[in-house]
Amino acid sequence: MAVSSNDVKMKSAGIGIALTVNGRAHRLELDPRTSLLDALRELLHLTGAKKGCDHGQCGACTVLVNGRRINSCLTLAVMHEDDDIVTIEGLGKPEALHPLQAAFVERDAFQCGYCTPGQICSAIGMLAEARAGWPSHATVDVAAEGTTLTGAEIRERMSGNICRCAAYPNIVAAIRDIVEGVHR
Amino acid sequence: MIGQALNRVDGPLKVGGRAAYAYEHWEAGQPLYGFIAGATIGKGRITKIDIARAERSPGVRLVLTHRNAPEQNAPDFSITSQYSRAFPVLNGPEIHYYGEPVALVVAETFEQARAAARLVDVEYAAEAGHYDFAARQNNAYAPKKVNAGLPTDSAVGDFDAGFAGAAVKVDQRYSTPYYFSQAMEPHAAMAVWNGDDLTIYVTDQILAEGRTCVASTLRIDLQRVHLISPYIGGGFGSKLGLHHEAILAALAAREVKQPVKVAMTRQQIFHLVGPRPTTSQRVRLGAGKDGRLVAIGHDVTMYTNPEWEYAEQTAATTRSLYAAPNRLTRHRLTPLDRQRGEDVRAPGEAPGLLAVESAMDELAYALGIDPVELRIRNEPARDPERDVPFSDRRLVECLREGARRFGWEERPVSPASRRDGRWLVGYGMAAAIRMHFQGTAKVRVRIGRDGIAVVQSDMTDLGTGTYTILTQVAADALGLPIERVRIEIGKSDFPESSGSGGSWGAANSSIALHRACKALREKIEHSAGEPGDLEAEGEVAGMWKEPAYQAYSIHTYGAHFAEVGVDADTAEIRLRRMLGVFAVGRALNAKTTRSQLIGGMTWGVSAALHEEAVVDTRTGAFVNRDLAEYLVPVNADIPDLDAIVLDGFDDKANVLGAKGLGELGICGAGAAVANAVFNATGVRVRDFPITLDKVLPGLPLAEA
Ligand code: FES
Ligand code: FES
Helix, strand or coil: CCCCEEEEECCCCCEEEEEEECCEEEEEEECCCCEHHHHHHHHCCCCCCCCCCCCCCCCCCEEEECCEEEEHHHCEHHHHCCCEEECHHHHCECCECCHHHHHHHHCCCCCCCCCHHHHHHHHHHHHHHHHCCCCCCCCCCCCCCCCCCCHHHHHHHCCCCCCCCCCHHHHHHHHHHHHCCCCC | CCECCCCCCCHHHHHCCCCCCHHHCCCCCCCEEEEEEECCCCCEEEEEEECHHHHHCCCEEEEEECCCCCCCCCCCCCCCCHHHCCCCCCCCCEECCCCCEEEEEEECCHHHHHHHHCCCEEEEEECCCCCCCHHHHHHCECCCEEHHHEECEEEECCHHHHHHCCCEEEEEEEEECEECCCCCCCCEEEEEEECCEEEEEECCCCHHHHHHHHHHHHCCCHHHEEEECCCCCCCCCCCCCCCHHHHHHHHHHHHHCCCEEEECCHHHHHHHCCCECCEEEEEEEEECCCCCEEEEEEEEEEEECCCCCCCCCCCCCHHHHCCCCEEEEEEEEEECCCCCCCCCCCCCHHHHHHHHHHHHHHHHHHHCCCHHHHHHHCCCCCCCCCCCCECCCCHHHHHHHHHHHHCHHHCCCCCCCCEECCEEEEEEEEEEEEECCCCCEEEEEEECCCCCEEEECCCCCCCCCHHHHHHHHHHHHHCCCHHHEEEECCECCCCCECCCCCCCHHHHHHHHHHHHHHHHHHHHHHCCCCCCCEEEEEEECCHHHCHHHHHCECEEEEEEEEEEEEECCCCCEEEEEEEEEEECECCCEHHHHHHHHHHHHHHHHHHHHCCCECECCCCCCECCCCCCCCCCCCHHHCCCEEEEECCCCCCCCCCCCECCCCCHHHCCHHHHHHHHHHHHHCCCCCECCCCHHHHHHHCCCCCC
């Protein structure tokens, strides 16, 4: 839900769109070639979403669009009229972290931190997919009711997010803490 | 406090998306955007470059080419560190390697710059270049020295005679491909001129060298250059130095009198940042029937750029790893027309140990001796080539502890003897060793009336944990709670260090800080109740000035154990589990230490199974230049992997007893996986990476 509104106009403006980012309504005037990722980073200065490849190959740019995870580099901003977007900045603040962000810190689920916002947004989207019963390549019985997030399931479902620092075992541990309701 | 598993102090900023990396600074106002256009030939010259259409393109403010780029200094090749040399860009019509920048287009938006870069019209006269390493190997020459100033060759005893007389021999060639760091954050820079002062927000591991590079390239006073790099999205060697992005941003920003930022695309990184050189290695091991080595030979050939000579110290740790009376190591370079080679995590050890620790496994099978036992039998009492004592050699302990925890005694003794459903299962192991380096560093600590200790250094944190361990060291030395310590690093104006590289950053900066805190405490004691701002500096000297480094052979050690499954029909290879046990002296933070080690081990897994940059030998271009085709491990590739660190303290290394460990995890890790593949299948692949096409033809036929 929008709490306030903010207009930003790009130098090479062409198309106007309205969308909500982290609960705030924005009217953007932008170049139709602008990816959602660049609109967030360069127009709104929400640089939590990272550009790792600009090609849908790394997951660093993952954000939540209407609750679903998406590679924001692979979609044009102008396609998101009226969409509700949540970035890492909207999940929690350093002084009031989302439980998954806190679990990432506790489990040392990152090193350089560059893939991390994407990992966290991706994990939140992934948990919703699992709750909705979506199967994955690692699901043994795709016809079974409900999804049990085993280690193999988490690893498979998180494999769209590359971590070159290779914090993978710790990322899985942080997500498991949330799945198992471990509050630290 | 030191050693505790303290959470990263910069953690909340990073998980909150608030840590600002190079391309993400807004304090200097709205920048313009630069986009690099690269050469589409590997060697030759530009005969015509037409920028008219690009210049007329909407929003374009500048098109920089070799015709209008300001003159810059040429590199001085007598400077040992390549990262301190001038790095001129767009400095002539000659093309030296595929992808070399031919233009920078600067525009008001990224979209405009990217679109206009495609409109730069270039014609070339291509020349025949040399791009094929395998075909050029007989053109190899001996460099004067190899990386880190180590000797090119070494010889002890009489290798030829020793090897000829050995009862059991291994004589094999191994090859490793071009590997890239491919840190998640692309190389990026934003340049801001303020009068004659140049500030560049960069992603750079060693700010002092980066600053020297910029000042000498642009012919300006060193004091006028200010580099800012508070957060670095991974480096792994690829950001030891600055590249085209920083110099181009600086040149363009001066021209347009506005901040300019430039980032490489992921594809450009494959041609503008140096790879780990591809190698061909011959390993010769001669042993008696009891498994004791009588001769060790390690010959390495790798590519180099013709001008920017770079020789990884691939055979260097072979000089310290095992005992043998007759020894020989040699490094040779084959010039090719491609970008300069650069450091990639564990330069030398990573490809060298892939070969040597595979060869040791081959020897163990040839002898019928347990691979763990074979290594223990060849444990030297002193450094076998330098003939000095080891400071803190604990390889055997790592081997034994690892074997025990992993359940090594359960291993399938003969190859291709264990099945689990459709999987052939194998166990493999390898030793890890890495030289510990010490470089110069200065750190300042200041305490104010508010009781907050502020630590300043041009040191960097690329995910290594510097912010956190320095917090621990200062809190420990000053007796303060960690909330009262603030770490300010990543600015070249702060006291100079050797930055992050060669795994030396943590120890260097911690010792210097420890000394600064000691000096500050003395000042506090003498200030007799006069509360006020006090500050002190601490320093550490380079290893070449420290007698202990002459008197002792100082290394870190480890042992890797891996279990793989190989699909009996398709030869698909999956890691099942992996364990590393390490001896690193004192670990400064248990949590960040383990993270670095498991990260390194994962790199070892992918060196064995995944990573390979493939060359188009017609142009020198890397054909698989993106993250979908240059395979790095994803979460599903790393099922169960852990690292254990033995409690320790190396009193010869330094006062804190700490040694570098950011690169140790990769050392030998790939060989453990390769050896497990052999144990699973009976197929020995010596041409890395081990992909299913190389394993499949040799797979045992399954019984019907
Ligand atoms: S930046 Fe979008 S997937 Fe890599
Ligand atoms: S934390 Fe560095 S890439 Fe994941």
